[in-house]
Amino acid sequence: MTEMQKTNPTLFFLEGEAPGAPGLRGSRCRACGQTVLLQVAACPKCGARELESVCIGQRATLGESAEVFHSADGFEAPYFIGMIETEQGPCTFAPIAAAPGTQLRVGLPLKFQLLPRPDGRVGFAYAPAEARG
C-alpha cells in the first residue's frame, strides 16, 4: 500500500492509525475525562499528565461559516470554512465540503472525510451528513 502524505500530520488520523479513524486527533484525560483537540502533555481542566490519544470528530455540528472568495493553500475560491463542534466537544475551524453558493445553516450535521489535494497529499474536510436514524 502506498503511504499517503497528510497535509496536517498531527491534526488527523487516516483509517487504521487509531481506533475509530479517520478523524481528528484528540487527547482524553484519564483522570477527569476531558477531551481536547491535538495531543497535549497536560489536561487543561485538571492538570493530570495521563492522557490517551483518541480519534475524535468523526461527526460534528456546523457553527457559523463563511464563503471565501480568495484562493489559499490550494483551495480554489469560492470555498467554505466553518467553525465545527465535534461530537466529543472540541471545536475547531475546518474546510466545509459544499458547492459554491450553498446556504449553510448553523447546526448542520457533518461528517469527517478525507480530501485528496492537488499536490498529491491528503487533507480533510467536513461534509453534510445524512440524518442519523
Add this chain to the structure above:
Amino acid sequence: MKGQDVYITGIGYHPFGRFPDKSLKALAATAALGALDDAGLSVRDIDAAICANAYSGLLNGQESIRGETWLRGIGLGGTPVMNVENACASGSTAVHLGCMGIASGNYDTVLVVGAEKMFVNDTGRTLAALANSADTEVMGNIGLQFSAVDAIRVREMMAEEDVDGTAFEWVTMKNHDHAASNPIAQYRKPISMEQVRASRMIADPIRLLMCSAISDGAAALVLSRKPGRGSVRVRASALASSPWRLEAGTPAGPTLAADKAYAQAGVAPSDLDLAEVHDAVSPAELMHYRELRLCGEGEVARLVAERATALGGRLPVNTSGGLNSRGHPVGATGVAQLIELTLQLRGDAGVRQVPGARLALAHNSGGWIGEDPAVSAVHILESSR
C-alpha cells in the same frame, strides 16, 4: 497597575503606507528618534529598549536581534534591547513589558519601538506570513485566512445582535472619515458606504474595503516613571492568552484582558472617553464593543444607530482611523494605538480631538488559537492635566 507609576512621555512614528525605498531599520529609526525628541531625551537617557515585530524573519530576512539592528543606527549601544513577537499584538506586548520594567522599579525610562515592513513585492508571501500567526498544526493547509476567521466571528455576532451589512458599511466609512486628518494614516481619503458595498467580497460578509491592508510603518513610545508633557499615565496594562473554552460562558480573550485592565485601573467602561480597538476588519469593531463591555449584549445596533462611536458621539472609537484606515503594520499597531490616545489625552489631536478626553482604552489582539485570539492586550491611559 501595581508598583511605580508609568507615564508616556514621548511619541514618534513613521507614517504607515507603502515605502519601497525604505528599510525596516529606517522606519524604526524614524519612529524611535521621534519619540526621543518628543520626550526631550537622548538615546543615552534610555535604560532599556523593547522592540516589537512579527514577520521580519519571514519577510525581511532578519529573524534574530531585530531590535538591536534597528537601534544601532540611532547610536544605541550597551543598553539592553529585548525583542518581542506576539503576532498582531506584538506592539502592545512590548508596551506591557516596558510598563512592567518601570512599575517594578528596575528601569526609569524605556523606549518601545514597533515596526513592520510587509510590502515585499509578493503579496502571497506576505499573506502566508500572516497565516503563521495561528497554530499552523491546526490552521495550516486548510484554506484558512484571517479574513475568514473574522468573517466567522462577525457572523457569530450577527446571530446575537441586530446588525447587518449596513452597519459594517457605516463603521468602515466612519473610520475612513476619522483617518482623513491623521498624518500617520495609510488611507486618508473618505469613502462612502456605497463604495464599501461595491467593493468585492473577500469572505462573506467581509468586503475588500472593510479589511486592513498590508502596510509598512513604525511607532515608538518613551515610557518613564516621571510625568512628562501632558502627564499621560498608564493606569492599566493587561494581557490574556486564548482561554480554554471547556465550559459554557467562558469569557472571550479580549474580555479577560479588559476585565483585568478595568480592575487594575479601578474604573468602569462607562468612565471611558474614547477607545482604540483592534478592527483588523472593520465589522470586528462592533464585536469588540461587546467584548470590551463598551455596551451590553443586544446593544450594538443602538450604538450604531446613535452614531455613538463616531467623533462627536458619546464614546468615539478608533479616532485614529483604526487598523482599517490608519493601517496595520503588524508590529507597530499596538504602539500606534497608544500614540493616538496620548495625543487625545494631551489635547493635541487637532480636528480629531475628543473634547475633555481624560480616560482612554486601547485593545490590540494577535493571532489565533482555539476559539479566541492567541493574545489580547488592553491598556488604559489617563490624563492628569
